[in-house]
Structure formats: structure tokens, C-alpha cells
Amino acid sequence: MLLCIDCGNTNTVFSIWDGERFLCTLRTSTHHARTADAYFTWYSTLVKHYGIEADITDVIISSTVPRVVFNLRVFSERFFGCRPLVVGKPDCVLPHPPRVDQGTQVGPDRLVNAEGAFDRHGGDLIVVDFGTATTFDVVDTDGAYIGGVIAPGVNLSLEALHMAAAALPHVDITTPEKVIGTNTVACIQSGIFWGYVGLVREICARIRAEHARPMKTIATGGLAPLFQQNVDLFDYLEEDLTMHGLTVIHAYNKENGAR
Ligand SMILES: Nc1ncnc2c1ncn2[C@@H]1O[C@H](COP(=O)(O)OP(=O)(O)O)[C@@H](O)[C@H]1O
Ligand SMILES: CC(C)(COP(=O)(O)O)[C@@H](O)C(=O)NCCC(=O)O
Numbered sequence: 547m548l549l550c551i552d553c554g555n556t557n558t559v560f561s562i563w564d565g566e567r568f569l570c571t572l573r574t575s576t577h578h579a580r581t582a583d584a585y586f587t588w589y590s591t592l593v594k595h596y597g598i599e600a601d602i603t604d605v606i607i608s609s610t611v612p613r614v615v616f617n618l619r620v621f622s623e624r625f626f627g628c629r630p631l632v633v634g635k636p637d638c639v640l641p642h643p644p645r646v647d648q649g650t651q652v653g654p655d656r657l658v659n660a661e662g663a664f665d666r667h668g669g670d671l672i673v674v675d676f677g678t679a680t681t682f683d684v685v686d687t688d689g690a691y692i693g694g695v696i697a698p699g700v701n702l703s704l705e706a707l708h709m710a711a712a713a714l715p716h717v718d719i720t721t722p723e724k725v726i727g728t729n730t731v732a733c734i735q736s737g738i739f740w741g742y743v744g745l746v747r748e749i750c751a752r753i754r755a756e757h758a759r760p761m762k763t764i765a766t767g768g769l770a771p772l773f774q775q776n777v778d779l780f781d782y783l784e785e786d787l788t789m790h791g792l793t794v795i796h797a798y799n800k801e802n803g804a805r
């Protein structure tokens with residue numbers, strides 16, 4: 547069985563793939579100082595809790611935080627006896643190499659999203675990932691990642707308002723019913739929610755105009771469901787897109803990779 551690990555700047559997600567489906571999805575906060583032993587204590591407790599018989603033979607990691615990879619490697623080697631495949635490292639080959647400026651280090655999560663989305667939908671796609679950052683990944687007709695857009699994430703923007711303005715409280719994001727807020731919290735929620743709706747619409751429209759071929763949009767990431775509820779922004783919402791991309795890249799490396 548394959549253990550897929552997606553480490554974002556906020557959350558680290560583990561998912562066990564048995565070759566046909568994901569048996570479980572486990573989430574913890576991302577923390578570079580977490581040790582291999584701490585990962586295993588957390589992981590084995592939850593796997594036992596869910597009654598899963600997991601025989602892990604392979605591990606694949608995508609991490610937007612380079613520092614966590616060391617402990618995840620140790621975790622994989624110590625507890626499953628396998629050397630993990632790490633997206634972005636030279637020994638991990640991609641089915642569709644990205645076409646970007648030379649020397650650019652594309653976030654591995656974005657490359658994984660692109661592969662996952664192309665596998666499910668074919669080419670000419672915009673993947674919108676509502677993570678710590680809100681990213682737009684553009685997938686060309688042949689499946690290559692060809693660039694995109696990085697905007698500040700929803701929670702990051704909320705936190706920035708709170709940090710910089712003495713009278714503004716910390717607010718949780720929701721879907722406001724009205725635009726005109728009649729109290730401070732409602733005003734902030736409206737600004738962030740409708741501001742992001744506008745951001746997504748405008749950026750997608752401009753990408754489409756530049757790309758010149760019809761494109762599908764796919765949303766993923768922790769906060770994607772919030773934006774799918776009331777407004778028609780995306781063709782598909784796929785919460786497991788990054789995990790699916792990891793299974794695609796793993797299978798490709800089994801067939802074509804250096805090991
Ligand atoms: N169900 C949820 N409700 C509200 N906020 C969430 C939920 N899931 C994730 N988040 C928040 O959404 C943001 C993005 O989460 P995630 O996609 O896990 O980010 P990353 O991949 O960058 O670690 C984070 O700020 C996280 O706290
Ligand atoms: C843009 C990101 C910070 C998004 O990370 P996330 O929100 O998933 O934690 C990450 O993909 C990254 O560090 N990218 C490197 C630069 C690039 O992709 O061009």
C-alpha cells in the first residue's frame with residue numbers, strides 16, 4: 547500500500563491508497579520540528595482508531611516546506627523500511643515536466659495538482675488551490691504545468707487585517723448573505739469573502755483570455771468548499787486532487803522511474 551503525504555504551509559495530510567481507493571485521510575498541523583517518532587505515534591493511533599489494516603510498502607511526499615522532509619524521510623525509513631519518493635527531487639520523474647522560466651522552483655503541490663487534474667480531465671485546465679496561499683495552476687493541452695498565479699490565502703488575509711489594525715478582531719471566514727455588513731465582524735467577512743470571489747473570477751477570466759483555448763476550472767484546498775456553496779466559480783470541486791496527483795506520480799515512477 548502507498549502512503550501519500552501532502553505537506554502544506556498550514557496542514558500536513560496523510561492518506562493511505564490501497565490501489566483502488568483511499569482508506570483514510572489524517573490531518574495534522576505542519577511543524578518542522580516534529581520528529582519521526584512523533585509522526586508515528588500520531589499515525590499509528592489514528593490508523594488503529596479507524597480499524598485499518600495498513601501494510602505500507604511505499605511512501606510519496608509533496609512538501610511546500612523543505613525543512614519537514616528530513617523527519618518525514620526518517621519516519622518512512624524507520625517504520626516502513628522504504629525510501630520515500632519526494633516530488634521535486636531529481637529521482638522523482640514527472641509524467642509531464644513543467645514549462646517555466648529556467649531555474650524556477652515550482653511548488654511541488656502545484657506540480658502534483660497539475661498531474662492529478664490532467665489525469666482526471668485531460669488538458670487546458672485551471673486548478674485553484676485554497677491553501678495558505680491561493681494558487682492558480684495552469685495546465686496546458688498536453689498536461690504540462692505552464693505557470694499560474696499566487697495570491698495571499700484567505701486566512702492569511704484575515705490574519706493580516708487583525709494584526710495590522712488595532713480595532714479589528716480575529717474573524718473566522720464564512721459565507722455572508724449580504725454584502726453590506728452592519729457590524730465589524732460582518733464587514734470583514736464580507737470584504738474577504740466577496741473580495742476573493744472577485745479575485746477568483748477576474749484571474750480566471752484573464753487566464754482564459756491569455757490561453758485562447760476553452761478551459762475547465764477545478765477547485766481544491768481546505769477552503770474550497772466555502773466558495774463552491776453559493777457562487778458558481780468552478781466546474782469541479784475535488785478535495786482529494788493533490789492526493790490523487792500523488793498516486794499518479796507514484797505509479798508513473800514505478801513504471802518509468804529510476805527505481
Ligand atoms: N474545514 C475547514 N474550515 C475552515 N478552515 C479550514 C478548513 N480546512 C482547512 N482550513 C484552513 O484553510 C486554510 C488552508 O488549508 P490547507 O488547504 O490545509 O492549507 P495548506 O495546504 O497550505 O497547508 C488553512 O488556513 C486552514 O486552517
Ligand atoms: C505557493 C505556495 C506557497 C503554496 O503553498 P500552500 O498554500 O499549499 O502551503 C507553494 O506552492 C510554494 O512555496 N511555491 C513555490 C513557488 C512557486 O510555486 O512558483
Ligand SMILES: [K+]
Nearest residue numbers: 554655675677
Ligand atoms: K495546497
